[in-house]
Amino acid sequence: MNSASKLPVVVLISGNGSNLQAIIEATEENLPIEIRAVIGNLPDIIGLQRAKLAGIETAILSHKTFPDRESYDHALMKLIDSYAPDLLVLAGFMRILTPGFVRHYAGRVLNIHPSLLPKYTGLNTHQRVLDAQDRLHGASIHFVTEDLDGGPVVVQAQVRVETDDNAESLAARVLQKEHLIYPLAIRWFAEKRLSMDEKGKVVMDGKRLEKPVVFAPQDSIG
């Protein structure tokens, strides 16, 4: 596929960037996207090194140099728009986005969250799952709306919670699934099979999805 038919993408990160790495590797295989830039809100994060190693342009826009959320998001929008992406991929981007930002990219932002949404929005999801003694946990890909971690869910991968799990072991198994479902959802979007309609519903292959695509713990993904 030549680059003209590849979906232009910008990825936002705040840390390790293992999801970014999975997306880069899928792109090196046959995921039809062009990652035009990876933007971090913190300097010295491993994810930016991963992007550089893959020959992808990087930028740092530190939120610490802005007086408030609005001014940061305004500058971030300007930076993102200079790369003219058709899709914005939040891959461990640990910032709450302003309504103006979300509206600007309506239907064009995907996020990954380490829980089976709508359960456990916010932080420390793995420990909260253990504390609640849930038997199932997992990860979700959703479209971003003004509702924090509350946008419509596209796809989920479940993992079983084992009796000897701690937050770290659980996080590691969830992350393995994240690395499979994020490239998959991006592929659906790039192939124009996936969108969000004006009512904020997920549309897949021309039909509204009443519930997300769910991969059970034993399912193979992709």
Ligand code: GAR
């Ligand atoms: C991932 O587990 C992702 O689901 C989570 O941050 C981690 C980033 O890992 N995102 C959130 O919690 C967003 N609310 P990575 O930097 O190695 O991809």
